[in-house]
Amino acid sequence: MSVTVHLPTVLRSHAGGAKDVTADGATVGEVLTALASEYPGLSGQVVNADGTLHKFVNVYVNDDDVRYMSALDTPVTDSDEVSILPAVAGGAVDSSRSLPT
Amino acid sequence: MLHVTEAVYHQMVAHCLTGLPEEACGLLGGDPEAAAVVTCYPTRNVAASAKLYTVDPKEHLRADRDAESGGHSIIGVFHSHTHTEAYPSPTDVTQAPDPTWHYVLVSLRDIRPVVRSYRIVGEVITEEPVTVSSR
Numbered sequence: 001m002s003v004t005v006h007l008p009t010v011l012r013s014h015a016g017g018a019k020d021v022t023a024d025g026a027t028v029g030e031v032l033t034a035l036a037s038e039y040p041g042l043s044g045q046v047v048n049a050d051g052t053l054h055k056f057v058n059v060y061v062n063d064d065d066v067r068y069m070s071a072l073d074t075p076v077t078d079s080d081e082v083s084i085l086p087a088v089a090g091g092a093v094d095s096s097r098s099l100p101t
Numbered sequence: 102m103l104h105v106t107e108a109v110y111h112q113m114v115a116h117c118l119t120g121l122p123e124e125a126c127g128l129l130g131g132d133p134e135a136a137a138v139v140t141c142y143p144t145r146n147v148a149a150s151a152k153l154y155t156v157d158p159k160e161h162l163r164a165d166r167d168a169e170s171g172g173h174s175i176i177g178v179f180h181s182h183t184h185t186e187a188y189p190s191p192t193d194v195t196q197a198p199d200p201t202w203h204y205v206l207v208s209l210r211d212i213r214p215v216v217r218s219y220r221i222v223g224e225v226i227t228e229e230p231v232t233v234s235s236r
Contacts, residue, residue, distance in 0.1 A: 008165075009133075009174060010199040019169075056198070058158040065158060085161055086198035091124055091153035092182040095190035 003031055003076050006083040014041030023082075028059060029072030031082055046084055047072065056087040102230045103177070103203045103218040104137040105129075110233050114214045116143035117181035117207040125207075126154040126180040128161060130168035133176045133201065140168065141179075153192070154180045177203030177218075184210050187217040189226050197221040203229070 002024050007015055015021050016039075023038065025031035029047070036043040046057050051072070053059060059066045060083040066074045076082065105113075109129070117125040123146055130140035142164035145157040156178065168174050182190075187208035189197075197204060200222040208215040220227045 008199070009201060056196070058161070060162055063159075063162070083162060083165075085158065085165060087158065087196075088126070088128070088156035088161060088178050088198055089148070089154060090180060090190065090193035090196045091148070091150065092185045092190050092192075093150075093152040094192050095182060095185040095188070 001026055001031075001076055001078050001080075003078065004081045005031060005035055006081060008085050010086060011042060011045055011084065014045070015039045026075060027070075027072065028061060028066050028074045028076060028082060031076060032059075032072070056089075058085045058087055059083070060085070102136060102232060103205070104135065104232050104234065106139065107233055107235055109138050109141040110216070112141040112143060113179050113205065114207060114216065116141075117179075117209060117214065120146065120181060121209065122183060123149055123151050124154040124181050124183060126156050126178065128156065128164045128175050129177040129179060129203065129205065130164065130171075130173045131176050133174055136176070136203065138176065138203075139173060140171070142167070142175075146180075151183050176201075177205060179205035179207060181207045181209055186210065187215045189219055189221060194221055194224055194226065205231075 023031045023034040126146050127143040129138045131138040144160040146154045147157050148155040187206035205218045218231045
């Protein structure tokens, strides 16, 4: 299957600035592996060395978060769009009370 | 410098106030080259905490698609600090997802909300002025 992969801004520099790229694979994992093979700078950015999805990255197949499906084993078809987005988080949990001088 | 419209400014602050006692968060859509925010995307804080925030991933996806369909992109994030200064915490810095983004903090520590914006590149925090225009 050849699917469209939508890249977040932070990863586009690794794909020549492209917003959308195409990659082959029958599953999300295969698509991401193919992507990393085509664009080596993406290696390790989405999938960890142990083959698991990076904790601070969210991957969707169309409107579905793959973490609620079969993760990297989630199947894809030609008409699917895989979207990669960074997790956006933070908080004042360890905030200093003072402003910088 | 970050440019926001009055509507965006008021939406950000209103969302943060409405989110009390928890931290509130949202995404900012606009023109990255001009550093101009035209759309505020208030999102759910799935951490549901007074000290932590996590933008709802599904809402992030929707906001990203909406921004791009309008020829814009997500250029930053805002969140509230309910009891501390409008300054990025160590957690804000380590979890900053994109060095090109603008990070807006809304402090609700005092009766009047304080809004400040920063660039976070690696571990370097640089405050930037925020201009508010009528449109």
